[in-house]
Amino acid sequence: MSTEPSAAEEAEPGTPSAGPESEGSGAGTEAPPDGGADGTAPTDEGDTGTGGTGAGESGSEGAGDGAAQLSEAEAELAAQRELRERIERRKAEKDGPVLAGTALSGKAADLLAAVRAVESGEKPPAGVFGDPEPAPRRAAPEPVRRPQPVPSGAPASMTSESVDAVRAVLVRGGAPDSLAPQAAATLGEGADGQLRADPWLLLRVAGVRPEQADGFARALLGAEAAPDDERRGRAVTVWLLEQAAIAGHTALEAPALHAALAQRSVPDPDAAVQSALAEGDALAFQDALEEPGVPPAPRRSEDVAGDGDGAEGEDGDEDEEVRPVRVLIGLERYALAEESLADGLARVVNSLPEQDGAAAAWEPAATGSAAELVRAVAGHGLVLHTGGEASRAECVALVAAAASLGLRVCAAAHHPDGRRRFADALASAREAAPGADPSPAAEDRGDGVVVTVAGLLSGEEGPGRDRDGMLRTDLLVVLDAPQLDVESAAMLAESLPDGARLVLSGDPGVLWSAGPGRVFADLLAARVCPQIASRTPDPGPVGELVSGIGIGELNQVEAPGREVVIIPVRDAGEAVHRTVQLVADSVPRAIGIPAGQTQVITPGHGGAAGTRVLNTALKERLNPGPGRFGGFDPDDRIVYTAVPGRSVPGRVVKADAAGLHLECAGGPVVVPKERVEQTVRHGWAITAHQCVGIRWPAAVVVLPGDAAQALSRPWVYTAFGRAAQHLSVVHGVDQALPRAVAEVAARPRTTRLPTLLRTQVPAPAPA
Numbered sequence: 120m121s122t123e124p125s126a127a128e129e130a131e132p133g134t135p136s137a138g139p140e141s142e143g144s145g146a147g148t149e150a151p152p153d154g155g156a157d158g159t160a161p162t163d164e165g166d167t168g169t170g171g172t173g174a175g176e177s178g179s180e181g182a183g184d185g186a187a188q189l190s191e192a193e194a195e196l197a198a199q200r201e202l203r204e205r206i207e208r209r210k211a212e213k214d215g216p217v218l219a220g221t222a223l224s225g226k227a228a229d230l231l232a233a234v235r236a237v238e239s240g241e242k243p244p245a246g247v248f249g250d251p252e253p254a255p256r257r258a259a260p261e262p263v264r265r266p267q268p269v270p271s272g273a274p275a276s277m278t279s280e281s282v283d284a285v286r287a288v289l290v291r292g293g294a295p296d297s298l299a300p301q302a303a304a305t306l307g308e309g310a311d312g313q314l315r316a317d318p319w320l321l322l323r324v325a326g327v328r329p330e331q332a333d334g335f336a337r338a339l340l341g342a343e344a345a346p347d348d349e350r351r352g353r354a355v356t357v358w359l360l361e362q363a364a365i366a367g368h369t370a371l372e373a374p375a376l377h378a379a380l381a382q383r384s385v386p387d388p389d390a391a392v393q394s395a396l397a398e399g400d401a402l403a404f405q406d407a408l409e410e411p412g413v414p415p416a417p418r419r420s421e422d423v424a425g426d427g428d429g430a431e432g433e434d435g436d437e438d439e440e441v442r443p444v445r446v447l448i449g450l451e452r453y454a455l456a457e458e459s460l461a462d463g464l465a466r467v468v469n470s471l472p473e474q475d476g477a478a479a480a481w482e483p484a485a486t487g488s489a490a491e492l493v494r495a496v497a498g499h500g501l502v503l504h505t506g507g508e509a510s511r512a513e514c515v516a517l518v519a520a521a522a523s524l525g526l527r528v529c530a531a532a533h534h535p536d537g538r539r540r541f542a543d544a545l546a547s548a549r550e551a552a553p554g555a556d557p558s559p560a561a562e563d564r565g566d567g568v569v570v571t572v573a574g575l576l577s578g579e580e581g582p583g584r585d586r587d588g589m590l591r592t593d594l595l596v597v598l599d600a601p602q603l604d605v606e607s608a609a610m611l612a613e614s615l616p617d618g619a620r621l622v623l624s625g626d627p628g629v630l631w632s633a634g635p636g637r638v639f640a641d642l643l644a645a646r647v648c649p650q651i652a653s654r655t656p657d658p659g660p661v662g663e664l665v666s667g668i669g670i671g672e673l674n675q676v677e678a679p680g681r682e683v684v685i686i687p688v689r690d691a692g693e694a695v696h697r698t699v700q701l702v703a704d705s706v707p708r709a710i711g712i713p714a715g716q717t718q719v720i721t722p723g724h725g726g727a728a729g730t731r732v733l734n735t736a737l738k739e740r741l742n743p744g745p746g747r748f749g750g751f752d753p754d755d756r757i758v759y760t761a762v763p764g765r766s767v768p769g770r771v772v773k774a775d776a777a778g779l780h781l782e783c784a785g786g787p788v789v790v791p792k793e794r795v796e797q798t799v800r801h802g803w804a805i806t807a808h809q810c811v812g813i814r815w816p817a818a819v820v821v822l823p824g825d826a827a828q829a830l831s832r833p834w835v836y837t838a839f840g841r842a843a844q845h846l847s848v849v850h851g852v853d854q855a856l857p858r859a860v861a862e863v864a865a866r867p868r869t870t871r872l873p874t875l876l877r878t879q880v881p882a883p884a885p886a
Contacts, residue, residue, distance in 0.1 A: 281303050281308070281309075281310060281311070282299050282300050282303045283299075284310075284311035285299045285302050285303045285306075285310045285311045285314065286299035287311070288311045288314045288315055288339075289302065289314075289335075291338070291339065292314075292318060292321075292334075292335040292336075292338040292339045293334065293335065293338045294321065294331070294335050298321075298324055298327070301324050301325070302314070302321065302323075302324050305323050305324055305325075306320060306323060314339075315339065317350045317354070318332065318335050318336035318339045318340060318344070318350075319332050319333075319336055319348075319350050319351045319353075319354035319355075320354060321335050322354045322355070322357070322358045323354075323357070329355055329358060329383055332351075332354065333351070336348075336351070346384050346385065346386060347385075347386045347387065349390070349391075349394055351385070352380070352385045352387065352388075352390060352391025352394060352395075353391060353394040353395045353398060353400060355380060355383050355385055355391065356376070356380060356385075356391045356392055356394075356395040356400070356401060356448075357395060357400050357401065357450070359371070359376060359379045359380065359383070360376075360401060360448065360449060360450050361450065363635075363869075364450065364453060364634075364635040365635075366868075367631060367632070367634075367635055367636070367637065367868040368635060368868050368869040368870070369449055369453040369454070369456075369457055369605055369635045369636050369868075369869065369870045369871060369872075370404065370447040370448060370449030370453070370454070370869055370870070370871055371447065371448055371449065371869060372445055372446065372447055372448075372869060373392070373403075373446040373447065373448055375869075376388070376392065376448050377389065377392070380392075392448060395448075396448075399451070400450075401448050401449065401450060401451070402448070402449055402450075402451050402454050403446065403447070403448055404446070404447045404448075404449070404454070404871060405444045405445070405446050405447075406444060406445055406447060406871060406874040407443075407444050407874070408443045408444060408445055447869070447871060449871075452606075453605060453606070453635055453636070454871070456605045456606045456608075456609040456636075457605055457609070457636070457870065457871050457872050457875060458875060459609040459612070459613060460605060460608050460609040460612055460638070460872065460875075461872060461875035461876050461878070461879045462612075462879065463609060463611075463612025463613050463615070464501060464612050464621075464642075464647075464876065464879070464880070465876075465879035465880050466612075466615075466617065467500045467501050467612065467615055467619070467620075467621050468499075468500050468501050468647065468648060468880050469500070469880075470500060470617040470618055471499065471500035471618060471620065480497075480524055481493055481494065481496070481497035481520065481524065482494075482497075484516070484519075484520030484523065484524075485497075485520075487516065488512065488513055488516075488653070488654065488655050489512070489513040489514075489516035489517055489520075491651050492504055492513050492514075492516075492517055492622075492651045492653075493516070493517055493520055495649040495651050496517060496521075496594070496620055496622060499620070499648060499649050500618075500619075500620050500621065500648075501620075501621050501622075501623075501647075501648040502620070502621075502622045502623075502648060502649050502650075502651060503600075503622075503623050503624075503639070503642055503643060503648060503649070503650045503651070504622055504623070504624035504625075504650075504651045504653065505624075505625065505626065505627050505643070505650065505651070505652050505653065506624075506626065506652065506653025506655060507626050507653070507655075507656070507657040507662070507665070507666070507669075507840070508626075508657050508662075508814070508840070509653075509655045509656060509657045509658060509662070510624070510626075510653030510655050511540075511541060511544065511598065511624075512544065512655065513653055513655065514530065514541070514596055514598065514622070514624050515541065515544045515545050515548050516548065517594075517596065517622065518530055518545060518594075518596060519545065519548050519549060521593070521594045526593040526594055527582060527591060527592045527593045527594070528568070528592065528593065528594045528595075528596070529568045529569075529570065529575070529581055529582050529590065529592040529594070529595050529596070530545075530568070530569045530570070530595075530596040530597075530598060531569075531570050531571060531572045531575050531581075531595065531596070531597050531598065531611075532569070532570075532571055532572070532598040532599055532812065533571070533572055533598065533599035533602040533811065533812040534571065534599070534767070534811070534812030534813050535571055535767060535783075535784035535785070536784070536812065536813040536814065537571075537598055537599055537812045537813070538569050538570060538571050539784075539785075540814070541569050541598060542569040545569060568580075568581060568582050568592075572597065572599075572602075572603070572607060572611070573607075573762075573765060575590075575611075576607065576610050576611070576614075584614070585616070587616075588614070589614060589615065589616040590614045590615060590616065590619075592615075592616075592619060593618070593619055593620065594619065594620045594621075594622070595611070595615060595619065595620070595621050595622070596622045596624060597611065597621070597622065597623050597624065597625075598624050598625065599625050599811070599812045600623035600624055600625035600638070600639040601625045601626065601627060601629055601630075601631055601632065601637075601639045601640070602625070602629075602631075602632050602633075602811060602812060603623075603632060603636075603638045603639060604632040604633070604634025604635055604636050604638070604764075605634070605635055605636030605638055605870070605872070606634065606635075606636075607634070608636070608638040623638075623639060623642065625639055626840075627639065627640065627643060628668075628669040628832075628833060628836045628837075629811060629833060629836060629837045629840070630807060630808055630811055630833045630834065630837045630865075631833070631865060631868070632764070633763065633764025633765075633808060634764055635868075635870075636868070636870055636872065637868045637870060638872065641870055641872040641873050641876070642872075642876070644873055645872075645873045645876045645877065645880075647876050647877075647880040648880075657840075659682055659844075660676045660677060660678040660680075660682040660683050661682055661683060661839070661840075661842050661843075661844070661845075661846050663676045664676045664683055664839060664846070665836060665839050665840045668832065668835055668836045668839060668860050669832075669836055671832060671860060671861050671862075672860070672861070673856065673857045673860045673861070681709065681710060681845070682844065682845055682846065683845075683846050683847075683848075684845075684846070684847045684848070685847075685848050685850050686701070686847060686848065686849050686850060687850050687851070688823075688849055688850065688851040689851070690727075690824065690851070691726070691727030691728040691732075691823045691824065691825065691851070692727070693851075694728045694821055694822075694823045694849050694851050695727075695728050695732060695733060695736050697849050698719055698728075698733060698736075698737075698804075698819055698821050698849055699736050699737055699740050701717075701819050701847050701849070702714050702717050702719060702737060702740075702741070702803070702819060703737075703740050703741060706817050706819070706845065706847065710817065710844075710845045712816045712817040712844065712845060714741055715756075716815055716816040716817060717815065717816070717817040717818070717819060718768075718805070718810065718813075718815040718817070718818050718819070718841060719733055719737065719803055719804035719805070719818075719819045719820075719821060720804070720805060720806065720807055720810060720818055720819070720820045720821070720838045720841060721733060721804055721805075721806065721820070721821040721822075721823070721826070722806065722807070722822070722826040722829040722830065722834065723806065723826065723829060724806065726823065726825045726826070727823060727825060728821055728823035728825075728826075728851075729804075729823075730800075730801075730804040730805060730806060733803065733804035733821065734800075734801035734802075734803050734804050735801075737801075737803035737804060738755065738801060738803065741803065742754050742755055742756075747774075748771065748773075748774035748779055748795075749774075749779065749792070749795045749796065749799075750801075751771045751774075751779065751795075751799070751801075752771065753771050753772065753773055754770055754771060755770065755771040755801060756768065756769075756770055756801065756802040756803050757769055757770060757771055757781060757799050757800065757801060757802045758799070758800050758801075758802035758805055758809055759781055759783050759788060759790070759798060759799055760798050760799075760800075760809075761798060764808075766805070766808075766809040766810075767783040767784050768783070768802050768805070768810075768813070769781045769782050769783030769784070769788065769802070770782055772787070777789050777791075778790050778791040778792050778794075778795070779792070779795050779799060781799070804821070807834050807837045807838045807841075810837075810838075810841050811837060813841065814840075814841055814842070814843045815841060815842065815843065816842075816843050816844045816845065817842060817843075817844060817845040817846070817847070818838070818839075818841045818842035818845075818846055818847070819846075819847045819848075819849065820838045820839060820846065820847070820848050820849070821849045822848065822849060822850055822851055822852045822856060823849075823851050823852070824851045824852060824853075826852060827852045827855035827859075830852065830855055830856065830859035830863065831859055831863040831864065831865060832859060832860050832861075832863055832864055832865070833864070833865045834859070835856065835859060835860055
């Protein structure tokens with residue numbers, strides 16, 4: 120990558136690139152649970168590797184903080200209670216009770232016996248698992264899951280008496296009493312009694328680790344608390360599945376889960392999994408392996424030995440090819456979401472009525488770069504659209520074309536900034552279109568409504584719903600589709616009425632969703648619908664650089680206007696100094712972009728040049744103050760994370776008895792004092808995950824030496840792509856940067872969606 124060596128006087132020509140530095144390497148970083156050997160480690164797109172992580176990150180401390188944010192997470196808590204009620208209903212419908220620790224019966228017992236046989240080498244997978252019979256499909260959950268908010272910071276069913284009772288149990292077991300509200304909300308009615316009977320249920324509380332739950336159990340149970348306790352094995356199994364979900368997986372393969380349990384000192388992993396399955400805490404699946412490159416299991420010679428005339432033997436089943444399968448264990452919450460998503464997408468694909476010439480009405484709008492996309496949407500219910508920032512113009516043309524045909528159209532972006540940019544582009548296109556309809560009637564029909572995905576699902580934004588709970592739209596265009604986790608995608612699919620079209624548009628090179636699943640990537644791989652790849656490149660030197668990164672090449676680009684600048688540094692201290700100098704002085708003076716429109720991006724929160732250190736240095740230079748409002752002063756740049764994985768930049772306005780007043784995405788937000796520490800962080804420097812879906816006029820990407828292990832192609836692609844006009848790279852990782860771009864792809868996530876889609880939509884639609 121060849122650019123000018125500095126912005127103004129930042130670096131002298133010929134300054135050598137800094138090599139990997141030992142200073143601060145791994146500082147403040149706790150290794151992810153089970154370090155990747157068991158498949159539960161956070162994916163490389165999570166912002167780890169340079170210290171502790173923060174609010175809003177997948178696999179970060181923000182995921183633990185988020186569960187304590189009761190006043191803004193009621194919907195999540197209500198959804199969890201609903202899932203627990205479903206589990207209880209399923210258990211009650213069984214013919215007889217299945218006691219924890221006893222042998223299973225029926226299909227579950229056969230399945231687990233098969234797993235043991237495969238893992239022990241007693242039988243090969245092909246010999247154990249025959250062609251599975253199609254499992255009966257669960258009925259899709261109700262299309263609208265919109266729990267009503269409650270005014271207090273706790274669920275309505277949670278009383279102060281129940282919290283006090285839980286607090287007493289926690290204190291007796293040596294656990295922090297501050298966990299009481301969260302434990303009471305998580306475990307529900309009778310939480311204190313549940314904890315006394317099964318202390319390892321404390322692992323259900325976000326942020327609690329197995330060793331902490333073990334200490335709590337020893338304090339309550341004494342000598343009865345042992346590593347082989349059935350309750351412990353069951354609780355650790357569920358905890359590992361929850362950690363896998365934080366890392367992006369919707370399920371774990373059985374051997375990986377067993378290995379993780381062994382690492383957590385569970386002496387009999389198989390019994391622990393059986394117990395979790397029997398109690399309804401987890402579900403088991405067997406999915407046939409049909410991925411390309413996986414050959415069918417060979418047939419035995421005796422199976423094909425006949426009488427010479429080619430006639431089948433008496434047992435015709437032996438002539439059938441046996442396909443290998445994989446056994447997966449997952450939480451019911453995500454299993455239901457994936458099955459519901461597959462059902463919903465199949466309905467979208469199959470419910471589009473016959474066109475009978477109606478597709479011809481779209482033809483006049485099929486012009487320019489959007490022609491291929493418009494034609495695909497005219498004839499199909501589900502369409503995938505891929506491309507960078509410039510490709511959004513094609514979605515703008517599609518929305519305008521559909522609205523001109525009288526269809527109700529809604530476009531949903533991941534972030535409020537994406538909503539604003541798309542709305543501005545749509546307004547410009549309408550102004551430029553001849554014969555545009557400026558009347559209020561167009562808005563009344565819901566044409567071209569632009570919302571955020573979160574706002575659409577919560578009902579706070581969008582065209583509204585009909586009496587059946589379905590969205591009042593004929594075409595839904597989802598931007599930033601790679602950011603859809605499996606639950607959000609399922610809720611969107613469930614909410615579409617029959618006959619509505621769905622377009623998922625996004626850049627497949629960016630970091631995946633903070634929540635579990637890889638919906639967009641799974642759909643692209645499944646090839647169950649048309650896929651339209653935009654041919655509109657992102658403009659300028661930054662666009663050229665980012666396009667090369669997307670295919671694994673870190674190219675040299677010409678930047679006559681200093682659009683891309685590389686600043687080599689020798690150590691983390693120099694990286695911090697150069698970053699502050701760039702933001703406060705060089706970029707405003709040499710490029711003309713003020714400090715308030717320049718965003719600093721770094722791989723992690725900890726370390727010698729993580730967000731914590733950089734934010735301290737930037738605040739001291741740009742907005743010095745005593746931090747009298749819980750560490751914040753008016754006009755501080757912040758990041759507000761009401762829900763893990765959903766961060767919104769903003770600024771501090773003031774503070775009073777009501778809490779900290781913020782301005783985020785153009786709207787006011789008041790954060791209660793007790794929740795400021797958990798949800799608000801300084802935002803001069805943030806991580807790549809926190810800035811997905813946002814663009815700034817200028818970006819300064821800081822790559823200190825201790826960040827080398829955290830880099831991957833999706834991370835670099837995402838971070839560099841946040842700059843609209845100017846990109847500065849504070850470069851201290853030497854050859855780790857080109858190596859990450861060329862060799863380090865996103866870590867795979869274990870999901871079931873491709874298999875479910877092949878069952879629901881077996882025949883790929885023509886492109």
